[in-house]
Amino acid sequence: MLERDIEKVLVTKEQIQEKTKELGQQIARDYEGKNPLVIGILKGAIPFMADLVREMDIHLEMDFMDVSSYGEALVSSGEVKIVKDLDTNVAGRDILIVEDIIDSGRTLRYLVDLFKYRQAKSVKIVTLLDKPEGRVVDMDVDYFGYIVPNEFVVGFGLDYKEDYRHLPYIGVLKPEIYESKD
Numbered sequence: 065m066l067e068r069d070i071e072k073v074l075v076t077k078e079q080i081q082e083k084t085k086e087l088g089q090q091i092a093r094d095y096e097g098k099n100p101l102v103i104g105i106l107k108g109a110i111p112f113m114a115d116l117v118r119e120m121d122i123h124l125e126m127d128f129m130d131v132s133s134y135g136e137a138l139v140s141s142g143e144v145k146i147v148k149d150l151d152t153n154v155a156g157r158d159i160l161i162v163e164d165i166i167d168s169g170r171t172l173r174y175l176v177d178l179f180k181y182r183q184a185k186s187v188k189i190v191t192l193l194d195k196p197e198g199r200v201v202d203m204d205v206d207y208f209g210y211i212v213p214n215e216f217v218v219g220f221g222l223d224y225k226e227d228y229r230h231l232p233y234i235g236v237l238k239p240e241i242y243e244s245k246d
């Protein structure tokens with residue numbers, strides 16, 4: 065059914081599972097004994113974060129923050145807004161931000177600066193996808209799963225107009241989908 069809307073698959077379900085396991089185990093080794101605060105950025109990070117933390121056999125805490133710069137648009141507005149803040153004080157904590165994608169870099173630039181301002185002890189980023197050609201601000205990630213080309217992608221947390229987040233793989237939509245949803 066949903067597959068009919070997809071022009072091509074860029075990262076399969078199996079590739080995501082394999083990479084998530086690898087990343088989770090690597091991060092767990094790096095954070096052993098640190099009790100990191102793992103922060104998921106709503107809503108896109110949910111599927112990846114749920115799988116990632118289950119590969120991390122260490123003590124950790126989870127919290128969530130909702131920031132938005134896209135709304136229903138395909139291109140970032142440039143202005144990042146806090147929709148829901150953390151429940152946890154980040155001062156003195158080792159922070160790991162979990163994202164589904166880094167594209168323009170604006171969301172993560174804003175969050176890293178915010179957590180540093182709030183006196184986090186360290187701030188690192190893990191993202192399932194990196195789209196380096198989308199970058200408009202300088203931003204590097206510490207851990208990433210797959211590099212994607214400069215196309216609008218959906219699935220595994222990534223939406224088009226709030227749909228397709230629940231696809232178990234990463235793909236590109238057929239052009240007629242954009243016309244029909246306008």
Ligand SMILES: O=P(O)(O)OC[C@H]1O[C@H](OP(=O)(O)OP(=O)(O)O)[C@H](O)[C@@H]1O
Pocket residue numbers: 105106107108109131132133134135140163164165166167168169170171172222223
């Ligand atoms: O690097 P950037 O250009 O800032 O883009 C990446 C951000 O955009 C998406 O979130 P969005 O704001 O669409 O919210 P959502 O996760 O609820 O879809 C994605 O989940 C990242 O948080």
Ligand SMILES: [Mg+2]
Pocket residue numbers: 108134222223
């Ligand atoms: Mg979105």
